[in-house]
Amino acid sequence: MANRIGVYVCHCGTNIAGKVDVETVATYASGLKNVAVARDYKFMCSDPGQETIIRDIRKLGLTRVVVASCSPRLHEKTFQNACLRAGLNPFLFQMTCIREHCSWVIEDRDEATKKAEHLVAAAVNRVNHHQELYSRKEKVHPDVMVVGAGIAGIQAALDISKAGFNVHLVERGPSIGGHMAQFDKTFPTLDCAACISTPKMVAVSQERRINLLTYSEVEKVTGFVGNYTVTVKRKPRYVNENLCTGCGLCMEKCPKKVPSEFDEGIGKRKAIYRNSPQSVPNKPVIDVENCTFFRKGKCRVCEKNCPSGAIDFTQQETELVLDVGSIILATGFDTLDPTPLITYGFGRYPEVYTGLQFERINNAVGPTGGKIVMKNGKAPDSVAIVHCVGSRDVNHHPYCSRVCCMYALKYDHLIKDKIGHHVKVYNFYIDMRCFGKGYEEFYRRVQEEGVTFVRGRPAEITDQAKTPQEEGKLVVVCEDTLLGRTLRVPVDMVVLCTAMEPRKDTAQVARVFGVSQGTDKFFLEEHPKLGPVSTATDGIFLAGACQGPKDIPDAVSHAAGAACQALAMAARGEVTISPTTSWINPDICVGCRICVGLCPYSAIEFDERRHIAVVNEAMCKGCGSCAGYCPSGAAQIRHFTEKAVFAEIEGLLDPLHRIIPAAVVDDLWSSKMKQEA
Amino acid sequence: MDRTETDFEPTIVAMVCNWCTYTAADLAGTARMIQSPNVRLIRMMCTGMVDPKYVIKALLSGADAVLISGCHPGDCHYINGNYKARRRVKLLQEILPRFGIEQERLKLTWIGASDGNEFAATINELTKRIKELGPSAAKSTMVI
Numbered sequence: 138m139a140n141r142i143g144v145y146v147c148h149c150g151t152n153i154a155g156k157v158d159v160e161t162v163a164t165y166a167s168g169l170k171n172v173a174v175a176r177d178y179k180f181m182c183s184d185p186g187q188e189t190i191i192r193d194i195r196k197l198g199l200t201r202v203v204v205a206s207c208s209p210r211l212h213e214k215t216f217q218n219a220c221l222r223a224g225l226n227p228f229l230f231q232m233t234c235i236r237e238h239c240s241w242v243i244e245d246r247d248e249a250t251k252k253a254e255h256l257v258a259a260a261v262n263r264v265n266h267h268q269e270l271y272s273r274k275e276k277v278h279p280d281v282m283v284v285g286a287g288i289a290g291i292q293a294a295l296d297i298s299k300a301g302f303n304v305h306l307v308e309r310g311p312s313i314g315g316h317m318a319q320f321d322k323t324f325p326t327l328d329c330a331a332c333i334s335t336p337k338m339v340a341v342s343q344e345r346r347i348n349l350l351t352y353s354e355v356e357k358v359t360g361f362v363g364n365y366t367v368t369v370k371r372k373p374r375y376v377n378e379n380l381c382t383g384c385g386l387c388m389e390k391c392p393k394k395v396p397s398e399f400d401e402g403i404g405k406r407k408a409i410y411r412n413s414p415q416s417v418p419n420k421p422v423i424d425v426e427n428c429t430f431f432r433k434g435k436c437r438v439c440e441k442n443c444p445s446g447a448i449d450f451t452q453q454e455t456e457l458v459l460d461v462g463s464i465i466l467a468t469g470f471d472t473l474d475p476t477p478l479i480t481y482g483f484g485r486y487p488e489v490y491t492g493l494q495f496e497r498i499n500n501a502v503g504p505t506g507g508k509i510v511m512k513n514g515k516a517p518d519s520v521a522i523v524h525c526v527g528s529r530d531v532n533h534h535p536y537c538s539r540v541c542c543m544y545a546l547k548y549d550h551l552i553k554d555k556i557g558h559h560v561k562v563y564n565f566y567i568d569m570r571c572f573g574k575g576y577e578e579f580y581r582r583v584q585e586e587g588v589t590f591v592r593g594r595p596a597e598i599t600d601q602a603k604t605p606q607e608e609g610k611l612v613v614v615c616e617d618t619l620l621g622r623t624l625r626v627p628v629d630m631v632v633l634c635t636a637m638e639p640r641k642d643t644a645q646v647a648r649v650f651g652v653s654q655g656t657d658k659f660f661l662e663e664h665p666k667l668g669p670v671s672t673a674t675d676g677i678f679l680a681g682a683c684q685g686p687k688d689i690p691d692a693v694s695h696a697a698g699a700a701c702q703a704l705a706m707a708a709r710g711e712v713t714i715s716p717t718t719s720w721i722n723p724d725i726c727v728g729c730r731i732c733v734g735l736c737p738y739s740a741i742e743f744d745e746r747r748h749i750a751v752v753n754e755a756m757c758k759g760c761g762s763c764a765g766y767c768p769s770g771a772a773q774i775r776h777f778t779e780k781a782v783f784a785e786i787e788g789l790l791d792p793l794h795r796i797i798p799a800a801v802v803d804d805l806w807s808s809k810m811k812q813e814a
Numbered sequence: 815m816d817r818t819e820t821d822f823e824p825t826i827v828a829m830v831c832n833w834c835t836y837t838a839a840d841l842a843g844t845a846r847m848i849q850s851p852n853v854r855l856i857r858m859m860c861t862g863m864v865d866p867k868y869v870i871k872a873l874l875s876g877a878d879a880v881l882i883s884g885c886h887p888g889d890c891h892y893i894n895g896n897y898k899a900r901r902r903v904k905l906l907q908e909i910l911p912r913f914g915i916e917q918e919r920l921k922l923t924w925i926g927a928s929d930g931n932e933f934a935a936t937i938n939e940l941t942k943r944i945k946e947l948g949p950s951a952a953k954s955t956m957v958i
Contacts, residue, residue, distance in 0.1 A: 242842060242846065243849070243851045251851070259856075653885070656926070765902065789825075790827070
């Protein structure tokens with residue numbers, strides 16, 4: 138029996154109807170083969186819109202449904218569910234996009250209408266070849282993995298553990314805490330960063346549901362949503378964590394000093410080290426690259442001095458294989474290295490610092506014990522703070538890093554507070570962006586404290602004095618765009634508010650987890666507005682600054698959102714797996730085995746007895762590599778079968794060949810139908 | 815089709831990957847990036863599932879060009895489907911002239927999910943190029 142297709146053309150208010158003549162499209166559709174009814178409606182996704190479909194399926198006995206509206210990425214599920222409610226298999230539905238690909242991008246009304254007609258024709262043609270498919274349900278492993286233990290990762294892990302689920306928290310560094318652990322104060326409340334983050338770090342280490350894996354990296358991820366298998370590489374600490382009491386004697390005695398990464402290179406650490414006295418776990422690690430024993434074969438000072446015998450030079454790298462249901466990526470950000478911006482003199486002039494270095498100078502356990510001093514030990518009399526270093530700059534990062542304006546204001550306050558009111562503080566900004574709760578108020582407060590704001594990006598920072606006042610100082614050369622005048626501002630110290638940027642190895646991490654990167658190279662969310670936490674890979678979520686620049690409250694709320702998504706999956710206990718997998722017709726397969734080699738998931742096995750290839754549907758993800766090549770045409774992707782795609786192509790191109798107007802053909806067709814009836 | 819060379823409007827079929835280029839097309843739409851109306855998208859889950867038959871079918875059914883577009887190399891949602899597409903397109907371009915079809919009528923590009931403007935630019939550029947190239951001879955010579 139012929140199919141009875143219902144076609145629904147959406148106005149989307151004026152979004153579609155403003156450019157596409159929807160009534161003409163519906164009339165055109167009503168003349169297409171097998172179309173039983175074609176309607177246009179103001180909002181198809183609305184309740185009455187969906188009800189229309191349901192009513193028609195029931196009353197007119199529709200066997201197929203086509204909706205021409207927005208992108209299927211937005212509402213395919215909505216309409217599939219409507220079909221399901223009316224008792225029609227959701228895979229007997231086809232959606233075609235006449236908004237994003239038609240009305241919104243075509244200027245000419247006739248052209249837009251014509252394209253919409255072609256797209257509808259293709260969808261109608263294709264839907265004839267759809268088959269009923271049934272999604273399968275898979276159990277979800279209740280454990281969750283969180284990658285990265287900065288404030289976002291910590292928050293996500295704590296939220297999940299609070300709900301009663303187990304978390305594996307993987308951190309690359311020797312301690313958790315991330316960038317937040319490097320700060321002294323947080324804006325705009327001027328909370329002590331350690332006071333709010335340390336209790337969370339300790340809670341992570343004490344929570345029995347959190348399996349904390351520091352000094353570890355994820356190497357491989359296999360499996361699918363709800364059932365991921367993750368291989369974690371555990372780097373050797375060369376310190377037995379069970380024996381070490383964290384007394385710190387080894388670090389005290391170690392003879393080798395190197396620049397500390399945690400102190401952003403301005404402080405020193407030993408070859409056996411921990412980030413800070415607040416480190417969690419509070420156990421040191423040996424840095425093989427700098428350890429005298431590993432380099433020259435002798436020293437062992439730490440071993441000799443360790444009262445608990447915890448030093449173990451024989452430790453090897455180990456691998457851990459973990460099963461988890463979902464993964465939260467919270468890998469954070471890097472800050473831009475301002476060395477390439479040579480006009481700012483970073484690396485050339487000792488008194489030019491990055492924002493993070495200045496955080497360390499301010500930090501009570503930093504290299505200066507929290508005193509704002511220059512390299513000569515004296516407090517500066519004047520400080521320049523340069524905003525947007527590498528941000529909002531087409532040569533580096535076009536985006537705004539969101540946090541710099543606010544941390545610059547924090548520095549302004551800290552300088553005035555710690556050194557004294559006499560210190561001159563100059564902010565060189567492009568626009569002040571104080572958008573958060575209490576941020577504008579903080580801006581006002583800092584202005585009232587007597588800080589100078591100069592609107593303009595500095596052209597140069599130089600030590601070439603032109604006047605006696607500039608002798609021995611750094612001079613910031615800048616055009617004040619509000620005054621329209623060039624300024625030369627002599628200062629003792631310069632702080633560069635460097636951009637937040639994606640981690641150096643984001644591309645590699647993206648590959649391991651199968652997520653995409655956006656234009657700015659941060660991880661790409663599923664939808665910028667409606668899916669800011671999920672990714673295109675089911676069961677992998679994003680938390681914090683790995684998705685884009687965020688301040689602490691934003692990172693924490695983002696992380697809580699990611700935890701909620703992961704918990705929703707874990708609590709439900711099962712996921713629906715799409716049935717659009719590959720199928721190899723045993724009657725056609727000649728056993729050439731090409732598909733076996735092509736399958737990226739090793740989902741195709743060769744049946745020696747029958748001499749044919751067989752798909753393991755649990756492993757198949759439906760990429761179609763096999764179907765795209767199969768020389769005999771035995772391998773087919775369900776829902777993307779050769780017949781369906783051919784029909785779609787014909788539908789797109791058929792209208793081109795129509796010599797007689799469509800209406801005449803349809804009349805002929807309907808009279809023929811009547812005769813047959 | 816009684817089209818003259820001067821008002822020739824090509825028909826281009828684009829087979830695009832759901833995860834990257836289709837998303838980029840949506841983004842270009844949301845951002846209202848005006849595009850020439852000649853391109854018709856077919857959503858595939860991966861460029862790796864584009865059977866060479868589909869390309870030939872489209873070209874012989876009246877398309878003046880076929881665009882295949884997927885994720886950037888190394889960024890495939892299905893690990894390496896785009897590499898397979900690249901290989902197939904390369905081979906297919908060797909074969910097309912035997913059907914009387916110029917190699918240029920089959921184009922492969924990588925357009926990531928966030929490259930909305932690149933999508934619009936590619937569409938406009940390709941349409942312009944095919945307009946210069948003229949109607950596909952395959953349409954008039956081949957009977958399917």
